[in-house]
Amino acid sequence: MxxxxxxxxxxxxxxxxxxxxxxxxxxxxxxxxxxxxxxxxxxxxxxxxxxxxxxxxxxxxxxxxxxxxxxxxxxxxxxxxxxxxxxxxxxxxxxxxxxxxxxxxxxxxxxxxxxxxxxxxxxxxxxxxxxxxxxxxxxxxxxxxxxxxxxxxxxxxxxxxxxxxxxxxxxxxxxxxxxxxxxxxxxxxxxxxxxxxxxxxxxxxxxxxxxxNGEIIAQGHANELIESVRDMAYTLTSASDLLSMSTLDTTYSLEPLDAEHKEPTLEALFFVNALQKNRLLPLIEITPRDGNNGFSSVVMEAIGLTKKFGDFIANDRVDIRLCRGEILGLLGANGAGKTTFIKMLLGLLPMDGGELNLLGKRIETTWDRQTLKSSIGYVSQHFALYNDMTVRENLLYFASMHQIPMDIALRRIARYADELGFEGYLHAIPTELPLGINQRFSLAAALLHEPVILFLDEPTSGVDAIARAQFWQLLVALKEKWKIAILITTHYMSEAEFCDRIVLMRDGSKVADETISDFYQMHPNAQTFEDIFLEYYR
CATH class of the missing domain: 3.40.50.300 (P-loop containing nucleotide triphosphate hydrolases)
Incomplete structure (x- = not known):
């Protein structure tokens, strides 16, 4: 009825x-x-x-x-x-x-x-x-x-x-x-x-x-919609076809390509629709950083890191190592201790046990970490932006916090706005922005001082498929061009595939630390990384 x-x-x-x-x-x-x-x-x-x-x-x-x-x-x-x-x-x-x-x-x-x-x-x-x-x-x-x-x-x-x-x-x-x-x-x-x-x-x-764009352009059961775009999804190729669009692992094209077809997901609808409306993904171009750094290959090492809230143990003797030019995914159920761990790394929460080394320096006091802030970038779970300032004003404020000279700050803001695709939003306030644009501008704020380590706490939550694909292209480019070390948390299990290594946490403890290929070898019946994830939590 x-x-x-x-x-x-x-x-x-x-x-x-x-x-x-x-x-x-x-x-x-x-x-x-x-x-x-x-x-x-x-x-x-x-x-x-x-x-x-x-x-x-x-x-x-x-x-x-x-x-x-x-x-x-x-x-x-x-x-x-x-x-x-x-x-x-x-x-x-x-x-x-x-x-x-x-x-x-x-x-x-x-x-x-x-x-x-x-x-x-x-x-x-x-x-x-x-x-x-x-x-x-x-x-x-x-x-x-x-x-x-x-x-x-x-x-x-x-x-x-x-x-x-x-x-x-x-x-x-x-x-x-x-x-x-x-x-x-x-x-x-x-x-x-x-x-x-x-x-x-x-x-x-x-x-x-x-x-x-305000209209319902397709509807049906998920299987029906996936079937409608099946012939347009291919295994990633290097073909530079103007009628194709690539993510990190898939190419979508309205015209036949000389490549193997790939089993599409419902996210393919977003990319095929963008192609049909001629909204091609802009190529991500990251220019070299202004300066160089001489830090060693291991940029963060936590040994037995522990955090307690009264009788509750939020992090229980956690060991994690992060290297330059590496994307490390920190995954776990809500309440597993991921955000608490990141906050200890940043000094937003005191450590109750264990040892932390950042950029070759043993962290024992607040001052130890303070001297390294110019080399650390952070995007929080809830974007820490000021809603009474425009995008440009926010970025200038963050630049002044890092004592970046005005001429350099203006040059970098213009460069990131162009490279990350939010140039048209510089005079808007954050509450007026789509989540995907807010995400890029938040990342720009974290990159202004050209850090060596980047901590990202669920930066893609609620962001649509195309915006997430662009974001991951950007992270990979940063890793390859800047040799930056990235620690990221996410609840999109498909994003785990783009990490060099995955650490799984449960009830405050580390329960696994492997490369993606090693995880699949250990769980041969798993079809997706979500299948692997659920095996650790059921």
């Missing part, structure tokens, strides 16, 4: 059309996926359906029509919206239990025995029943997302709208989130609209919609 109908809906932001006369019908119990590049219009349509922004056109749900947020009020009791961003609806100082009480009060839910049983069931499904007294600020990213989801489910919505609920969430937690959604839609008949940057999740959806 059709219960949700979107009829010629359009959304505009500051005179820019974000959604153009989109029409769509959804049946009870269906899960519909929204995919597309940053700024394609997914969030705008979701917010229009949720009745929280103005729109043109008409939406009807369960026989009730609305043309504005005011008219949508009568349906808010059966609509649930989880906006994009880890923990965006949470309060750091409230515990898990206090959040459930707070959201049930907002929804005016009667706290009877039936509701208590439902609440406990949600907690158990989310794996949070043992953490009801833990503050949200002390939860991992995956736990935050699961708490946000069950807070959105408390009033038993019949229309559930989730804007990238799994962004920044590890593969195991993503599986658990999808099990919750599947169970809710089957038991409650709930319609679920969900946007995602993880293409593997598309197989769990009844239908996938591909958005581009």
């Amino acid at each position: 059709e219960t949700l109908k979107i009829d010629r809906v359009s959304v505009a932001h500051n005179n820019r059309l974000a959604i153009k006369e989109v029409s769509l019908s959804v049946k009870e119990g269906e899960i519909i996926g929204f995919i597309g590049a940053d700024g394609a219009g997914k969030s705008s349509l979701m917010h229009a359906i949720a009745g929280v922004i103005r729109f043109e056109g008409e939406i009807s749900f369960q026989g009730v029509s609305y043309r504005s947020p005011a008219e949508a009020e009568k349906l808010k009791s059966i609509i649930g919206l989880m906006p994009q961003g880890i923990g965006l609806v949470l309060y750091d100082l409230l515990t898990v239990e206090e959040h459930l009480r707070f959201f049930s009060n907002i929804r005016d839910i009667r706290e009877d025995e039936k509701f208590s049983q439902y609440k406990q069931r949600l907690l158990k499904m989310a794996g949070l029943d043992r953490f009801v007294d833990r503050r949200a600020g002390n939860l991992s990213g995956g736990m935050m997302q699961k708490l946000s989801l069950i807070c959105t489910l408390l009033h038993r919505p019949k229309l559930l709208i989730l804007d990238e609920p799994t962004t920044g969430v590890d593969p195991l937690s993503r599986i658990e989130l999808w099990e919750i959604l599947d169970q809710i839609r089957k038991e409650e008949g709930t319609i679920v609209l969900v946007s995602t940057a993880y293409m593997q999740e598309a197989a769990r959806m009844d239908r996938v919609l591909l958005f581009d």
Whole structure:
């Protein structure tokens, strides 16, 4: 039975059309996926359906029509919206239990025995029943997302709208989130609209919609969409065909190439669409750094590094070595200790045990690390940019922090803006930028002082496939041209394939440290690195 109908809906932001006369019908119990590049219009349509922004056109749900947020009020009791961003609806100082009480009060839910049983069931499904007294600020990213989801489910919505609920969430937690959604839609008949940057999740959806420039340009089951681009994906070649587009491991072309075909994933839709719209990926060109460095080949070595928070051991005697010209992937479930480890390397958290050597220097005091800051770059999990300054002003500020002379700073900013493709955004503020552009500008801020080591904490979370491909081309170019050492965390298991070495962490400890080829030799039945990852966490 059709219960949700979107009829010629359009959304505009500051005179820019974000959604153009989109029409769509959804049946009870269906899960519909929204995919597309940053700024394609997914969030705008979701917010229009949720009745929280103005729109043109008409939406009807369960026989009730609305043309504005005011008219949508009568349906808010059966609509649930989880906006994009880890923990965006949470309060750091409230515990898990206090959040459930707070959201049930907002929804005016009667706290009877039936509701208590439902609440406990949600907690158990989310794996949070043992953490009801833990503050949200002390939860991992995956736990935050699961708490946000069950807070959105408390009033038993019949229309559930989730804007990238799994962004920044590890593969195991993503599986658990999808099990919750599947169970809710089957038991409650709930319609679920969900946007995602993880293409593997598309197989769990009844239908996938591909958005581009405010329009739905393709839709169908994931297998149908993959089949439509199968003949356009090839094993990477050196062919310089103007009608082709290459990532680090695949070439896409509208015309036949003299190369073997490669099994495509749903991400191929992004690249084929870009080709059809003549949006070729610009070549990444990294010019030589201004200066040279004489540091030894081993630029970071942690021996038995330990961090405790009271009785909780966040990092337990971790040994990791990083060399020049190497990309090291630090992977693990949310709460495994990856970010804590990076913060100790940076001096943002004190070490409680072990030994750390950076750039040939034994780190024992804050001053030891202070003298090395000019050789270290960092992009945090949540981009540390100033939203009341333009991109150009942010970069000038970071240059002044590193005491870079103004003439050199201006030259480097102009160079990075051109090479990284954000020249047209220099006078915009960060909140106005697509995630992919924000990511590049954040990387430019970390590169201004030409570091020897670069620490990147989940820099690609929530970024679309093309922007991630460009980002990894850039990292490889930095490794090869600058011989820079890169330590990166990510929850996109496909990105592990582009690392020289992978360290897996679990419950604060290192459980594996191998090259990609060695991992596959040790796990011969694995089809993807995600299969290998899950073997360590199940």
